[in-house]
Every structure is written in structure tokens, then in C-alpha cells.
Amino acid sequence: MKPGTTRFKGEILMSAEQGECSAQGHRHIVAVGDLHGCYETLCALLERIGCVQDASRYHPPESTLLVFLGDLIDRGPRSRETVATVRRMVEAGDALCIAGNHEFNAVLYHTRDPEQPGEFVRRRTEKNRKQIAATLASYEGHADQWADDLAWFHSLPMAIEIDGLRCVHACWDQDALSLLQRHSNAWYLPEQQWTEAGTEGSPLFDAIERICKGPEATMPDGGCYHDKDGNPRFKARVAWWQLEPATWADRFRLPKGVQGFDPEADCDASPESVRNYAPEEPPVVFGHYWLSGRPSPLSPNAACLDYSAVLGGKLVAYHHEAGMQAIHPERMLWVEARTS
16 A cells, blocks of 8 residues: 555545545544553553454554554664554554654665765664664564565654644644645655655755654753763754743753753743744644653643653553544553563
8 A cells, every 4th residue: 555545444544635534433543652662561551542452463442543653663672563563553454653753763774875875874873873773683583574664664654633633753843744745634755755854954854853853942042951972962852832931941841951041041932943833723642752750731732642661651642532622631541661
């Protein structure tokens, strides 16, 4: 089946020319946060949702469609089994999956750079090798399966809007999405443009950075922090879901050790380069941001479902029904991380 065509229980979603589509035969949408190779935790959450396992795969409750928000791989020890579990559900029509930055990176790590013979689009630096090491170890002895799963990653959409719920890995940015190819309710990066999207400086590179990693902006007053390699960083991730942030700590997702300004000081207007998510827009769910504590919405219409399962946190899901126009905190469910 070509990109842009998704099968649910034997039915094909309508094409873009036919208008907005919905999850035919599914009243319940359950979005699932970042998995990062946490296979046993994934199994626990699927059981918490009410999925039933047989010899072939997990089956969701009747009229329920799962949407996985990307970052299935890396960091955790069982990426191969995690991808296999999700992929079986997708191919059976019981789930959808979007690409996270880790799936995007994995494809480009194995894509030859046409401009630099002998190189890959994602350079094989020590940092990049370390990031993908756990995934490659989980596929050791399964090279054909890894090649097939990479091709599957390549076919995944970057964002989905279904039954009034927007699903993306890091940021719903309409300007960035407009550079992608839309098929019905999903936005794809055309196959021939993946290399361009991995090349710094191109418009597609900037678009994927926003969609899969979230927008960044320069911190005030020369503020900076040092990353884990000791490099000074002068930009931080922007909390794009905050319409009227009161402090810099509200404006940015700030790491520890920020210097040069007071995070609790009153902040200026949003960076011009960042489009905040308006309160009248449809509810949106995403992952990526490594939250902690008790899961709750970030705003009335935005929820992050990444609560750091691979670091011993929680694997979180959100249960949406057609017609809902806000995020309801009581519909967030989770399991504590299991040891894989």
C-alpha cells in the first residue's frame, strides 16, 4: 500500500480529493507516547488499555484505534520487539503510527549522501553512533528485519489529524506541515525529499526540525547552558503550547544549569519565529519532551504524552472520542515503567 493510504479493518480511508476523513468504524482514539524500546512497558500499557494478545498480535477493544506518536526505537533494550508489536497492529488496521525524530534519524543514518561519496546523510559521529547503538544491538542477527523496518519508517506520516484530534511527535506547526505532502488526514515527507530534509539549511530541514523536535529560540540576555558534551547552547526549546506565558520558565523548556538570566522573571512576547497554538484550535497530543510527575494537560487543548518511560518514568496514553474539543485530564492513563 503506498504512502497516504491507510487501511482500517478492510476499509480504505477516503482520498484527499474526497474531503476530510475519519477513523471509519472506530469511535475511540487512543494516542500513545514515546516507547524508546521499552517493550515490556508497552505490553503493560496495551493491557491497561484493554488490548488482548493472541499468537499473532495485540487486538484493541472494539471500535478503538491506537495512534503511536513516534520514537519507537533507541535508548531502551528491545526496539526490535517494540517495532514488531506496533507494526503488526498498524498493518492489521488497528493502529496508526507517525515518525518521531528517532525514526527519521535512523533512516538517514543508513541513507548515502549523494553529495559526499562514502558518507551518510546523518553522519556516523560518536554521538550518533551512541544514540542508535541500543537499537542496532536489538536487531543483531536480524539484518533483514532491520532493513524492512527501516523501509517501514520511511513510509510513516509525520502528522495525523483524525476525528478532531491532532497527533504529531513534537510540534503542530501549520507552516511547517504545509511544506509536506498531504494525503487525506496525514502529512508525509515525499520519498525523494528525505535527503533534502536531512540537509541543514534547507526549508524542509527546518520544517522537520520543528515537527519532530519542536521550535527553538534564543534565550534572553545572552542566556546559555552547557549540553552533556560541554558545548555552550544559546537556544532552548519553546513551549509552543503556552499562549500567554508569564515567565521565561513558562516560555521555554529549560534544562538545568541555565545561566545569564532569571527563568522566573517576567518574559517578553513570544519569539516572532514561533507560532503559538491558539485556544480555538483542535486538541493536539504529542511526545518528545521528557516530562515527569503526574501526567496532566499542558493547556486546555494540548497534552504531551512523553513521561520518560525509558528513564523509569511512565508510559502515557490519551483516550479521545470524536467531537471532543478539549483535552480532558481524566482521559490520560498510564503505567509505570517496567524493567525490560
